[in-house]
Amino acid sequence: MITLALSKGRIFDETLPLLKAAGIEVLEDPETSRKLILPTNQPDVRVVLVRASDVPTYVEYGGADLGVTGKDVLIEHGGAGLYQPLDLHIAQCHMAVAAPTDFDYQKAVRQGSRIRVATKYTTIARGFFAEKGVHVDLIKLYGSMELAPLTGMADAIVDLVSTGKTLKANNLAEVEHIMDISARLVVNQAALKLKTAPIRRIIDAFAGAVQVPESA
Numbered sequence: 777m778i779t780l781a782l783s784k785g786r787i788f789d790e791t792l793p794l795l796k797a798a799g800i801e802v803l804e805d806p807e808t809s810r811k812l813i814l815p816t817n818q819p820d821v822r823v824v825l826v827r828a829s830d831v832p833t834y835v836e837y838g839g840a841d842l843g844v845t846g847k848d849v850l851i852e853h854g855g856a857g858l859y860q861p862l863d864l865h866i867a868q869c870h871m872a873v874a875a876p877t878d879f880d881y882q883k884a885v886r887q888g889s890r891i892r893v894a895t896k897y898t899t900i901a902r903g904f905f906a907e908k909g910v911h912v913d914l915i916k917l918y919g920s921m922e923l924a925p926l927t928g929m930a931d932a933i934v935d936l937v938s939t940g941k942t943l944k945a946n947n948l949a950e951v952e953h954i955m956d957i958s959a960r961l962v963v964n965q966a967a968l969k970l971k972t973a974p975i976r977r978i979i980d981a982f983a984g985a986v987q988v989p990e991s992a
């Protein structure tokens with residue numbers, strides 16, 4: 777049995793065409809089914825639905841042989857024990873620092889002020905600001921980062937940006953582009969040794985189906 781860990785939503789939807797290229801069709805719709813283990817048209821391949829931030833953990837500990845997860849999630853997890861053979865170029869977005877339009881972020885940086893930054897992505901944020909030499913107090917949140925500056929709890933946030941609409945709707949503006957983000961295929965290293973042929977087949981089919989956008 778080969779088990780693939782996916783999260784609902786964008787990752788699931790954008791992985792379907794890659795699975796199709798590998799001859800795999802998921803037989804139930806995660807939006808309507810309450811099942812967490814979804815069968816496929818291949819009796820020896822199944823999909824498990826987990827929280828996005830749990831995908832690397834399932835693959836690391838062998839709850840799944842493979843998984844699809846964002847680069848952001850992988851960096852925060854640390855990537856230990858995971859083979860990362862492919863950038864799938866799906867779920868594309870970028871990580872950014874954003875601040876209220878009336879906060880002079882560049883001035884605060886120039887003056888060496890301590891900046892309070894709210895984020896779910898503390899590893900990425902810590903690394904970015906350390907490299908820039910900016911003093912920050914990081915406030916760990918698990919969602920709705922945009923709210924932190926609006927309530928006066930933080931000066932800025934580090935979050936994923938796709939269209940920029942969420943920032944705009946909350947009077948925030950991007951002040952730093954940290955890194956481009958896309959989803960990666962991750963593989964359990966022991967599973968790759970024990971089930972080399974079927975896993976290789978999936979990796980090769982995915983590699984052949986990946987569409988690299990012109991901007992990448």
Ligand code: AMP
Pocket residue numbers: 786846867868869935936937938939940941942943
């Ligand atoms: P947008 O308004 O299109 O810029 O989307 C920003 C919101 O969507 C933020 O709350 C992000 O956390 C979330 N988001 C955008 N892209 C992704 C992605 N690829 N994976 C997970 N969350 C995302």
